[in-house]
Amino acid sequence: MRIGVLTAGGDCPGLNAVIRSVVHRAVVDRRDQVIGFEDGFKGLLEGRYRPLDINEVSGILARGGTILGSSRLERSRLREACDNAEQFRRKLSLDALIPIGGEGTLTAARMLADAGIPVVGVPKTIDNDISATDRTFGFDTAVGVATEAIDRLKTTAESHQRVMVVEVMGRHAGWIALEAGMAGGAHGICVPERPFEVDAMCKMIEDRFERGKKFAVICVAEGARPAEGSMPYERGEIDPYGHERFTGIGTRLAAELEQRLGKEARPVILGHIQRGGTPTAYDRVLATRFGWHAVEAAHRGEFGMMTSLRGTDIVMTPLADATAELKRVPQNRMDETEAVF
Amino acid sequence: MRIGVLTAGGDCPGLNAVIRSVVHRAVVDRRDQVIGFEDGFKGLLEGRYRPLDINEVSGILARGGTILGSSRLERSRLREACDNAEQFRRKLSLDALIPIGGEGTLTAARMLADAGIPVVGVPKTIDNDISATDRTFGFDTAVGVATEAIDRLKTTAESHQRVMVVEVMGRHAGWIALEAGMAGGAHGICVPERPFEVDAMCKMIEDRFERGKKFAVICVAEGARPAEGSMPYERGEIDPYGHERFTGIGTRLAAELEQRLGKEARPVILGHIQRGGTPTAYDRVLATRFGWHAVEAAHRGEFGMMTSLRGTDIVMTPLADATAELKRVPQNRMDETEAVF
Amino acid sequence: MRIGVLTAGGDCPGLNAVIRSVVHRAVVDRRDQVIGFEDGFKGLLEGRYRPLDINEVSGILARGGTILGSSRLERSRLREACDNAEQFRRKLSLDALIPIGGEGTLTAARMLADAGIPVVGVPKTIDNDISATDRTFGFDTAVGVATEAIDRLKTTAESHQRVMVVEVMGRHAGWIALEAGMAGGAHGICVPERPFEVDAMCKMIEDRFERGKKFAVICVAEGARPAEGSMPYERGEIDPYGHERFTGIGTRLAAELEQRLGKEARPVILGHIQRGGTPTAYDRVLATRFGWHAVEAAHRGEFGMMTSLRGTDIVMTPLADATAELKRVPQNRMDETEAVF
Amino acid sequence: MRIGVLTAGGDCPGLNAVIRSVVHRAVVDRRDQVIGFEDGFKGLLEGRYRPLDINEVSGILARGGTILGSSRLERSRLREACDNAEQFRRKLSLDALIPIGGEGTLTAARMLADAGIPVVGVPKTIDNDISATDRTFGFDTAVGVATEAIDRLKTTAESHQRVMVVEVMGRHAGWIALEAGMAGGAHGICVPERPFEVDAMCKMIEDRFERGKKFAVICVAEGARPAEGSMPYERGEIDPYGHERFTGIGTRLAAELEQRLGKEARPVILGHIQRGGTPTAYDRVLATRFGWHAVEAAHRGEFGMMTSLRGTDIVMTPLADATAELKRVPQNRMDETEAVF
Structure with a gap:
């Protein structure tokens, strides 16, 4: 043949x-x-x-x-x-x-x-x-890269009493966010399949801080969106490739959490390192x-x-x-x- | 509850x-x-x-x-x-x-x-x-550790025109050997489920050397055994825990290959590093x-x-x-x- | 004591x-x-x-x-x-x-x-x-994380004929960019110690594409800045912690390269994953x-x-x-x- | 030129x-x-x-x-x-x-x-x-591979109340054993530069078990040798390449520790995986x-x-x-x- x-x-x-x-x-x-x-x-x-x-x-x-x-x-x-x-x-x-x-x-x-x-x-x-x-x-490789990132971010979040928001790939489906979030033990996971509630997330984080666990890691799929009325949100400019060129959801969520909670929150956007390599x-x-x-x-x-x-x-x-x-x-x-x- | x-x-x-x-x-x-x-x-x-x-x-x-x-x-x-x-x-x-x-x-x-x-x-x-x-x-972790070992051994085998025999876990079933062997691209895989033929393996290695690929990596499950008459083999002493305390199959196979092929062959026994860690x-x-x-x-x-x-x-x-x-x-x-x- | x-x-x-x-x-x-x-x-x-x-x-x-x-x-x-x-x-x-x-x-x-x-x-x-x-x-850990990221980005850049811009830590000194850039084989390295010339970088990338190497990876320290007149640049808003909250240099450089070269260029901001973990x-x-x-x-x-x-x-x-x-x-x-x- | x-x-x-x-x-x-x-x-x-x-x-x-x-x-x-x-x-x-x-x-x-x-x-x-x-x-790569192995062995040693003996490279100098031992937190390190005392090592292990730390990891260079009278030891057969083909020091030390302490001790010989790979x-x-x-x-x-x-x-x-x-x-x-x- x-x-x-x-x-x-x-x-x-x-x-x-x-x-x-x-x-x-x-x-x-x-x-x-x-x-x-x-x-x-x-x-x-x-x-x-x-x-x-x-x-x-x-x-x-x-x-x-x-x-x-x-x-x-x-x-x-x-x-x-x-x-x-x-x-x-x-x-x-x-x-x-x-x-x-x-x-x-x-x-x-x-x-x-x-x-x-x-x-x-x-x-x-x-x-x-x-x-x-x-x-x-x-998929397994992408989840592995994202999980290692969450592992790393957890120790730094804990030492500095911070909230870290990790944005992972997944425009329409939240598989990477779900599995990397589970594997890394993220405290919050946001997937495109379910609009997320910022209030509930803030409450979870505040509860953690009260219990003495003064940090949190949130794993958010790039395609995740807040529930209606949950936080201010409008779509950004769409570039010729159909990508939203405005600030991504990870960065926006971190800013929102920082403002609401009065605690440092930092976004990390993993991007293409999930796609390459061995x-x-x-x-x-x-x-x-x-x-x-x-x-x-x-x-x-x-x-x-x-x-x-x-x-x-x-x-x-x-x-x-x-x-x-x-x-x-x-x-x-x-x-x-x-x-x- | x-x-x-x-x-x-x-x-x-x-x-x-x-x-x-x-x-x-x-x-x-x-x-x-x-x-x-x-x-x-x-x-x-x-x-x-x-x-x-x-x-x-x-x-x-x-x-x-x-x-x-x-x-x-x-x-x-x-x-x-x-x-x-x-x-x-x-x-x-x-x-x-x-x-x-x-x-x-x-x-x-x-x-x-x-x-x-x-x-x-x-x-x-x-x-x-x-x-x-x-x-x-x-299992996935064990396969990952074994695969990384094969990856590492391949480059050193190639540079030195050697045969490397990697012994992985698997007393009764060859899953680790099979999947790590496939993932690492081992040239030979031996599993307990099928007695292996040393003649055929030698021929494959010689063919490789003739084609200019002057190295080979063999991945052998600890429970793999040679086919009857394929190479001299007798069981070793059994210790109180039921382990065979005599030289393992990886070491024996490497010695056999070295002798038959007249090329350097080295065993690597991965052992417990497959069981521990993250x-x-x-x-x-x-x-x-x-x-x-x-x-x-x-x-x-x-x-x-x-x-x-x-x-x-x-x-x-x-x-x-x-x-x-x-x-x-x-x-x-x-x-x-x-x-x- | x-x-x-x-x-x-x-x-x-x-x-x-x-x-x-x-x-x-x-x-x-x-x-x-x-x-x-x-x-x-x-x-x-x-x-x-x-x-x-x-x-x-x-x-x-x-x-x-x-x-x-x-x-x-x-x-x-x-x-x-x-x-x-x-x-x-x-x-x-x-x-x-x-x-x-x-x-x-x-x-x-x-x-x-x-x-x-x-x-x-x-x-x-x-x-x-x-x-x-x-x-x-x-430092060694941070360089290791950044190098692994460059390794991963290289394969994806090559497959897709893209320019990838990796922003690493280093506000005042370019050690991480220099060593990760060398270790990862980045084609361009930008450090705070020397304002970088965008023209020269574009020429290098175009030369690569002409030679059939249709990709490039640039490793840029967060504190690196373009040489005067090299590309449009003004500092962003400074937040209470002294961080520049405007789009970082990695993102800006990627946009500039994409526009000048007419080739896809993507930024990756490694951020805090360089600081945490084992x-x-x-x-x-x-x-x-x-x-x-x-x-x-x-x-x-x-x-x-x-x-x-x-x-x-x-x-x-x-x-x-x-x-x-x-x-x-x-x-x-x-x-x-x-x-x- | x-x-x-x-x-x-x-x-x-x-x-x-x-x-x-x-x-x-x-x-x-x-x-x-x-x-x-x-x-x-x-x-x-x-x-x-x-x-x-x-x-x-x-x-x-x-x-x-x-x-x-x-x-x-x-x-x-x-x-x-x-x-x-x-x-x-x-x-x-x-x-x-x-x-x-x-x-x-x-x-x-x-x-x-x-x-x-x-x-x-x-x-x-x-x-x-x-x-x-x-x-x-x-050297750094070899130490990294050996350290990761010790990391992995520690968790398995701890869970099973075992002594693990890791043999690393170093025929004449103990650098790998020293640095991997320090980096991995090995409880005992044996280098060719100093004949090791098995009595003292046994005492250290027994002290650990008494303190409730019921495991130990020993990192031994392949060229390390026991102090005179410290344990029975004779050199093995030397092969044409000058390698000692008899059981290596890691395997012998594990057997000696198991016998003296009445606790399970297992050797792991890292071998060539320290030499290859990225x-x-x-x-x-x-x-x-x-x-x-x-x-x-x-x-x-x-x-x-x-x-x-x-x-x-x-x-x-x-x-x-x-x-x-x-x-x-x-x-x-x-x-x-x-x-x-």
Whole structure:
């Protein structure tokens, strides 16, 4: 077989592990050819690719980033490709295409699949918000980075009787905030799924100070928002990439807490350090398994599907299911900790 | 309610996280009393315990070990306790007992449950070999430590054109060897579930050297054994604790490889560093959830059960199921990597 | 002897290691009494202290923060204490006082020493900007945290063809930026000691992109400022604590680079995670040695002095020297890397 | 200039950082040519080398091992080279040779220098036992790995009331044992410089158990030996590489302690994980500075010298001084901790 692979969307620890695994399984075990498209779908559309053999993927398992590069997708150009899919596939002699990416990528993958390209998707997002899989690789690493930050901030908060507000990634789903908050023992956790109540949070902090625990750490997802009337809040300016360029929620919440409580409160915005660097062992294993199973699915002709973790098994699920709905933190997971406000 | 908690068996990162979670859920949220028995079942049998409140568990979430201590169980004394269970329970005024431990502990827990003690078990083993749960806490930390070791050994093996043999924990099940081997990109993995072939391993290493990859890292579970006739092997002396005191398999395999290949081969035995220290974020979350659900199960009166991870949910499963059979690495997991010999 | 110890100023990994070392050397080896003042000089002035024995310092060596708490100093109250120093010393029966702190603390220490209090200072600052010592503890940890962040950002910058600007601590001296920048291989480093040229930095980045290295990481000290006319810059609002509350230099530089280069540029502000958490082995050793030598100096009656690292030795230097001048990055250190702009 | 660089001797984190720094300074800043000899002196003698440009050293700063490979030196062949030094130098058109290595390498470097080869040495040893420099790169990383191991072992020792004996590297000098022991808070430290007293160690452990601290961690250098009559000890078989192939001192000491104290004692042999993997920020900075200064020394014509850290400065010292005497742990450093036995 001739298998194409590409990585698209935001960075995510484990991308290289998938690429390496695809090459190991396909080239070494199955004597397939593998080509890697550069810069995501751009490379596919522009025919920019290079053959990937075992030497190309040597030493990349533990490395962050992606050796293939990534880019944002231009929808119009993708549609064009879909319109000429068969012709396109033949030109590249592709027997299978394995796009590795998040929601946007998987939606694109589905469009390509519908247009006749033999696609096997591999889901990727540090946010863990893809429905069809129990977990995505990259998430464990992001939670690990955020947890270590909370560990560090706790000792400094305690020594200086401060409130620290840590803003972590998660625009639409609060998985990182929830798990890093639980793992780090944050006293407050704010997720996009539930507007948070500043009054209740202030009360919790004041109770702590009264009990002699003169510090608190709050872990807030970037997409968390205060409950109506809970604190003054208006959206900031939106930049061309759809990001809110105004002061983020972490900074605003810290300012609000400082003012209300009359205690020092400091924001820390973790940002991109959650996205880069060496993946955890967990993420490397999951990414490696995804890569292996994607090749197997291609050989079985299971196209229009993507790899998913279900319990301890990797199974194939339709791309349509993956992108139907965002996987948000459900009520019962929030109930497991008193810290969610 | 009055809830007793104890930790038994070998050390495992996350024990303190369970204890803390039990106290948080029971004492803070549900206004229960919690007492902690010291040194495992010994403390239970000897009535040595102390009340656990929120201050006792402050700052322990990220700490390895167990603030309650642990010990090995003497079966005869346990049987005695079972014979006088009701009397025993009354004397301690226990409404629920939450033993946290591995296979031995859960078997003991089941005996106590059968004798009428209201038990909710929490499974624990870095080996991940308990059937009823997808994963156990401690395992992720152990895999992380072993993976970091393999990462480090790879660069030194490569620079010096050496074979490194890393022996990891896993007497009866090869989970740590498998996942650390995959995550670290070990070229050979040996698990107790499959006697390994030294000839095939030598061939793989020689092929690597011929291709210019003049090094190899082998990850071997302490319980792995060579296939019959594969290399000279006889069991060593067994010490009073049931450990084989003779040179371990890692050291023996390295010597064998060095002799056969005529290349330097060095063993590294990771040992107890896999068991101690700060748990990973993953293990802290799992341990915290187990603690929370154990308290809830006690309040619902679901005794004779233990907490289990199934997919993304924590469910209760009968203690009997947990100890019925060891969870070994199945064939399909070994198939996912060419490295298992 | 009766020795008082206190920690003052900002948090710094290694404070607990000093406290522990003072207690070990004084109480265990020399049979002294040690008392710990709470919340820095505040506890001294208000007579809030507790005896410190070996149990109090058990398990704190690797912990960030300070078990004694810290606080900012009110100069007026300190002066008061100085005016009544002898009376004060007698009331507390102090034979020696070991204040652990940064420039402000050491200045206060010197005032107390001049007023007759038998003081032995221990220098502390993550910024490494105290003249009389080769290095201060806490610095190595801060550099380590910043370096790991740069490591992580590099892979994500490379995959996405981005410029990442990392703002690290260092208001008046650029040691953290310099060493983390060197250790992480940052392509640009900005320190307070040299106003940076944005034009030259843009040229370097463009050259990189032309050579096919389509990413760059810039490490900027929070106190770094652009050269006159290099980019638009005006100081922000100053809050009551003397901090510039306006957007920091990292954020501003990223915006400027994005605009000039027409490439995505993202700021990451590391903030307080550089100050907290487990100290590195280096910092634990240095802190432990400082504590040991402070007790010895007290026993030799060498007051008005502080512990300093000189080469591999710990020596005592006058407090006056320590605070005479800030230790800034000298020209020859900047020359060692082409990355300083 | 045309500069040759090679790495020889045992692996050491930071080797790649030196190579990268030499290339950056020489090729980029000074327009020199750099060639890298493969597998240490072997590549030099056999004329196996490759040109090193900036792309060759891209991304290696944080990587363990050495991209040039290393090997043990055969003295006879080296002597041959010395005898034909001038001819040799001309054949390779070498204006300077920068060998990076430990004591053996530096001795060889000195021989080559005496024979007329323009040599600038860069010292390297994780053992930190080279006289002419305050510290060597690699040492900080090794201490960090060993300290983390002690941190992990402490919690498990405490939970299980055990004695853990950690064997670290250091055949002739106890620097790693001393600093990791201090940083990890080991209760006993054994260094080659002082034969250790098992009686005193047993008493210390028993005292701890009596005080309720029912565990201990002992950090022992591989080259430490018991004081005469302190415990039964005879040397093991010596293998062709001069290593003692019999059970190491860590395993023997653990067995002795277990027998004498009647308490569980377990050995952990860290071995090669101390040598590999990502260098710490400290080691990367030191290695980078060494590389930069080696190039500068070559340009100034300062041959027969090596780079050294003195305080905060890099200075050049004669190769003769470096190898005159091993830098052992002096008495005053042992006095700084009560833990050395």
